[in-house]
Amino acid sequence: MSLKDKIAIIGVGSTKFGENFELSYSDMVYEAAHEACVEAGIELKSIDAAWLGTAFPDAGVWKGRSGMDLAEPLALFNIPVTRVSNYCATAGDALRNACMALLSGEHRIVLALGVEKLRDRSPRESLVKMMAEHGHPFYQKGFTAAGTFATYATRHMHEFGVTREDLARVSVKNHKHAVLNPKAHYRKEISLEFALNSPMVAYPLGLMDCCPTTDGAACAILVRTEDAASFNKDYVLIKGQGLSVSMGWDLPFHLPGYDFLSFRATKEAARMAYESAGVKNPAKEIDFAEVHDCFSNVELLTYEDLGFCAQGESKNLIREGATTREGRLPVNVSGGLLSCGHPVGASGLRMIYELTRQIQGKVGERQLEKTRIGLAHNIGGPGAVASVTILGAK
């Protein structure tokens, strides 16, 4: 059974992403939900079930461990509110469970909201330090997120002739895109030289190859498509969804023959989403995409895993400018994680916000021409879990 066109997004909202010291976790929840409700033409009290995506409730503010932290700021009491966490696929999974609840017939108007507050932590108490001290298995082994994803970058460079310049081109592109996005964390163009000369974090990833640490929240309100027009005639359809857990922390390092050249979770999630949406040739059928550029090389790998090009060909896409705003398959016109930042539990819904607004034609000067079918992608874990959502015009 395919969910294609059965669920409609009737409202989206997003805070500005950045160092939101002036906003609490609850303030961000309210701001994102309020924008979505206004667009949907509903009051909060109409919502009959909700899903909260937060991946790191212990990263400073001890918020987001249960549905309560969504219910309280919105006074969404006496309904079910579920908290979901699935690393960087957290928001995609919150959205997915919300969609199934609508399809089940158990609920009628649902809200999915992702939020993370990562900057309200003393620099001495960073997320990395917390994870290392508390015995997170990855960090115990001496890895960081940058260090792990870097192992994929060096292999990609070795096998397919990807260069550090190609990685830098991703960052230059996304920073340029972000200048037009008032909700991005960074809105400043950078040069190729600046990116290449930025301080090394984990070879070959320099500082400009890494997304910043950011606060933010984003939200979507959904109904079954037959109900959509009664709320908001300008609704957007869900064409397909996929979520896949495809390996554990240790597996890549223990699997004989594992080549560090693709993320199976991305491929499986995309397969599910394409099947539902009826997409046969993503390179031609997807008009634009928001993909998980937590590190610049991950955007390149993802072009290949999503079938935007053949394996090893992503370097050509970035060199030709095919994924710029002006290219044939614009990617991360929001600025991506590299410029919007990555409040982990929020990023997936921030992408849904961007896709929805682009499809509605409501993003002002950053509006793309072709926005019939858009794709949102997250990969987390690193490599363990991926989410793919495809939205389309009605």
Place this chain on the structure above:
Amino acid sequence: MSLKDKIAIIGVGSTKFGENFELSYSDMVYEAAHEACVEAGIELKSIDAAWLGTAFPDAGVWKGRSGMDLAEPLALFNIPVTRVSNYCATAGDALRNACMALLSGEHRIVLALGVEKLRDRSPRESLVKMMAEHGHPFYQKGFTAAGTFATYATRHMHEFGVTREDLARVSVKNHKHAVLNPKAHYRKEISLEFALNSPMVAYPLGLMDCCPTTDGAACAILVRTEDAASFNKDYVLIKGQGLSVSMGWDLPFHLPGYDFLSFRATKEAARMAYESAGVKNPAKEIDFAEVHDCFSNVELLTYEDLGFCAQGESKNLIREGATTREGRLPVNVSGGLLSCGHPVGASGLRMIYELTRQIQGKVGERQLEKTRIGLAHNIGGPGAVASVTILGAK
């Protein structure tokens, strides 16, 4: 739309609950899932989506932050695995989302598993210490779980003449029940005198009024009812479900007129579940129940909130022995949280395990006579979120 009789449980599994130092988090996941699969007559690879319930991944073992920690020990790769957390209602919510996924038609054979490893932590690094140090809002204000629930106990005593003996009677009853449960943490009868003289934790709650800190995992495998008989003819039906978030941490202390005499979350979750199951008079229609006796007084309050008796009358039920194995509405014949312990994310599914096995008539010497309709209840938060699930014979 009611979910009554649309979903069937075709297999359940549970580890022994206790200080499972010999079992890792992953070992417990495997043990509970394996038992459920054997009963369901399926192999793990048949499962096409799964939900993991863990509430405290940071309580020592840093496991359970994403679906990966369920997928890895079971090799459930290339399918969606969602992690849910909702304090003490975590497992009930994992089960609920799994049921909606079946109803949606997106999945066919799903697994819901709750697990928590709370004992693999140095005594110097207790959960309470972690929560206090990291600024958990409740603990910042000087509360503990016992201290908070105690405020409900004193009010109950003041308003309705509940006595410390009544609280002790709950603990005596549940400890007696647990002697027959090989999977309980404690299996030793205690006397009323022993309970009353146990060290005071937070007046009026003595040590024997408090559930222990425990490791454990429990699991259920579910399909749509029309598919059930092809897997396991001895399936059990879901009659109703409810989950409600009804207040935040601070609300009870800020709401003028809040009387500390009931948990609204329990009442709302029960209302939803009763409506779905078509239960009009719970005191007569529910044959047996597993309710959230994290502290002895909570079991009494819950009799009232679930409608097993009128408000203020729970003391009579416990004095008359109405909720013993031999009584007219047996409650916590497993031994409850007071004897099984409370691995937070697992408790709700441990109750589902008990209900299912009782309905199937498979619990040996602890078998009850009347087990057509059973109810499982959790309240967490404290007071913020509750889950109610009603199971029935086919």
